[in-house]
Amino acid sequence: MLGFVIIVSAWQLASSLGLMQPGLLPTPGEVGRVLVEGLWSGNLLNDLLISSRRVVIGVTIGMAAAIPIGFALGWFPRARVTFNPLVNFFRALPPIALVPLVVIYFGIGEVAREVILVYAAFFATIIVVYEGIGGIEEKYVRAGRTLGAGRLELFTRVVLPLSTPHIFTAARISLGIGWSSLVAAELVAAQDGLGAAIQNASNYLDVPTMYAGIILIGAAALAMDLAIRVTASRVLRWQDRGER
Template identity: 40%
Template sequence: MAVIIEPAAHTGRDNRLASSQTRRGRPRGLPLALNAVSIALGIGVWWALAALGVKVPQPTEVVSRAGDLLADGTLENDILVSLGRVLAGFVLGTAAAIPIGFLMGWYGVVRGLVEPWIQFFRTIPPLAIIPLAIVLMGIDEAPKIFVIFLAAFLACVISTFQGVVSVDRTLINAARVLGTRDAGIFARVVVPASTPFILVGMRVGLGSAWATLVAAELIAAQQGLGYRMQNAQLYYDLPTIFVGLISIGILGLLMDRVLLVAERRLTGWQERR
């Protein structure tokens, strides 16, 4: 009997190992190597454009200016201020978007009442909201955060709504047949099935938040990466503008990677190519 069971145990372990290898798909180091090559190529193209006379600063000039701004604490302070604004707007926007998206997807009445306003505001660029925000909220932090909030909210609410309406009706009907109440169906079927959409919406909302930052810091800002870039524009200070652009890009990329890791952990049950 032991002779029969032992191979079966080995087969089970082999299947689990094969499944694990299938989930990994490719060597872990390959994406990082490709990222490094991509960055090196991008810097090479940048250097070539500067050498050909295109009006962009040399990478060494940008690095030197970043060192100067770091030395006097300007860059660090601007990063912290802008990061605080983006995080505040993004967190508030996501916190509002997820429950509203769920309600829109689950209840037809809520969808009918709310969806026209969502679509209406989606067509208005955040820059156009700035005059209204200034009139209603003044020129302190509130209007800056509100503009970022609106950009993140509109991106995330649509994705959450789409996730709810895309849930397989067969799963919902099967849960009802088994006697599960609406609250249980919502918690055990709708929320897990919608999670991938929510996380994608959060990533898009995060990108929208960073993209809106410079516009938000038009509102009488005295600190921040967007403010620093706008101020440098007045003096044709291209290295400082590039420092701001690169800082925003790096911060946005790092935050997106964090969300991507969370997405992989929370949606590990999904089949991936």
């Protein structure tokens, strides 16, 4: 909590000293009041739930499609050499740059917003998974073959367990990218969600509500990341992390 205390204290100090023009930097108290009122009335709470649902669905679909491809690229060197430049090309494209094309091909409905989030999670997951599999130490593969493991057993008993930590890492990265792409996704004629709330507040220069929406995005992303870390710590109890 110390990091948050430092940030909020610096924020309060900057606001009290009037380092910016009046109205452009609300105090933490003003933003806190907007947060409480918005959550209590259900307006911001509804936006939070809608945005969380969009991110979870988009990231889940993106990861489900990317994990098999990541395994293939990591396990087959020729496939990795062939498709690695293509993957890195699309990974470098920011989702917001694709919004006009998404509108043309998918319209302005919920599908269009999910497509942007799926795209954001898809290529991030591929990179993490295939780099993780490609980095598996050869001694484990050789040990499995020495003990008589066939291709399928080698995959299920060696490669899959050793790649599980990388899948959890991909989930954390993809969720982070998903939340950072949320505003771009909700630019597609969204009437609800935190991205839309921030955009609507900016139209009226409602700075406290903009801050409230940003804080809720960060809080939701932090909560999801913590949930993944707790799950990973339980699933990966077998992993020897060594002394630090």
